[in-house]
Amino acid sequence: MEPVPDPELTAIYARKSMKGDTQEITVSRQKRLALDDCEKLGLTVAPENIFIDNGASAWKRNRKRPGWDALIAKARRGEIRHIVMYHEDRGLRQPRDLEELLAISDEHGITLYGRANARNLQDHNDRYALRIEIAHACRSSDDTSRRMKDQKLERAENGLPMGARAYGYTKNGMKIIPREAEIIREIFDRYGKGETPWRIADDLSKRGIPAAKGGAWTETAVRRQLRNTRVAGIAVLHGQEIGAGKWPPIITRAQWEFTQELLAFRSSAARSEQAKRRAPRAYVLRGLAICGKCGTVMPGTNGKYRCARAKRNDAMKCNRTMKAEPLEQFVEDAAVRLLENLTVSPKRTRTAAVESAEYAIEDDERQLAELHDMWISKEIDTAEYRKDRRTIQGRINQNQKKTAARVKSPDAIADLIGPGAKAKWATLTGERKNSVLRFLFSAVIIGEGSMSRYPSTIDFGRIEIEQNEIA
DSSP: OOOOSOGGGEEEEEEESSTTOTTSOOHHHHHHHHHHHHHHHTOOOOGGGEEEEETOOSSSTTOOOHHHHHHHHHHHTTOOOEEEESOGGGTOOSHHHHHHHHHHHHHHOOEEEOSSOEEETTSHHHHHHHHHHHHHHHHHHHHHHHHHHHHHHHHHHTTOOOSSOOTTBOTTSSSBOHHHHHHHHHHHHHHHTTOOHHHHHHHHHHTTOOOTTSSOOOHHHHHHHHHOSGGGTEEEETTEEEEEOSSOOSSOHHHHHHHHHHHHHHHHHHHHHHHHHHSOOOOTTTTTEEETTTOOBOOEETTEEEOGGGGOOSTTOOOOEEEHHHHHHHHHHHHHHHHHTOOOOTTOOOOHHHHHHHHHHHHHHHHHHHHHHHHHTTSSOHHHHHHHHHHHHHHHHHHHHHHTTOEEOGGGGGGGOSTTHHHHHTTOOHHHHHHHHHHHEEEEEEOOOOOOSOTTSOOGGGEEEEEOEEO
């Protein structure tokens, strides 16, 4: 092999499919051999251009290979022109891997070096040869996968154990290890009597009893043991029971099935309890509760309605609160009484809030007229006039919203009006209650609380309900 140019654009790739597989050459040796080849080729390799995937299969389509992905990313940017590896199948195991590399080579030009030969990826003969090699490698991997699946199916059908050593059994899975079997029986017995997996794991660890792989017991390890079909002598393939195993069971099938039912029941109960704890509380006075001191809304949180200024750290801070449950019950009772005895009267007295807004509008309109006269007489310039006019007009618009649509038609709540209002109210959702309360009332104002000798009592005199006009 003759030296090639651009030695700084060289990368080494090494991969071993499975850690501990003595039949495959290690990645360390692959790296050393590749460095030897680079020296013969006159290439030098920067440490950051040595990419390794240890224990990563290339034929499994969903397997991640960080090293290979990083190499391809550099090649796509034109930073790699020479790739050296022990054999092409270390990096290329699937036809799509090769086609991706060929596409990159079409743009940047890449030469692939193995122990036996070099492949110029822009040469049509080398591309043809590589396609044949990779297709053969892919077929070989598929054959291996098929044989392994057939072997697993045959072992399962014959009632033989599969996979790694199960806790409680010898390596071949056909004989019981007495001391481990006793721990398994203890786990099932204690769980059946009501102990939690966490408490069982904690006790086993404190007693110095090693888990399946020699470490401490965990809640997850205990749950995994409780679900293990092998200890009940059940043969399973791909999650489906296919018969009885030929190995001796440690616990009875009846005890195992009872434990599965118990696991499912407790898991369902725990999820239900968690859902209840996480379910957000519906604050039916949302947008209606108003602080009587600040005039700001009082959002519902942690079972209370609290002034929105409670989190401020200045002179405007306000800590006014009221318990949500009694406040809501008080307002809901008022709503029910109103619904039961609702009378339609277009001459209903206007609320204090509406009258206040109307007075404010009259005052602002008077200011607008005065401002206009000052501009005409050139006491203020046009810029000042426009700025002040926008400010005053903005206040007028806001107050007009308060006076508009105050008289409402009862059609929207017709299904709730009448003697049966209380029973109907009890069936409403939190959202519907909030909607009806907003229809009936414009505000629920919370005044200052009195100093009571009995802090647990509720001062309902603090509550002022402003009613909308309904016609």
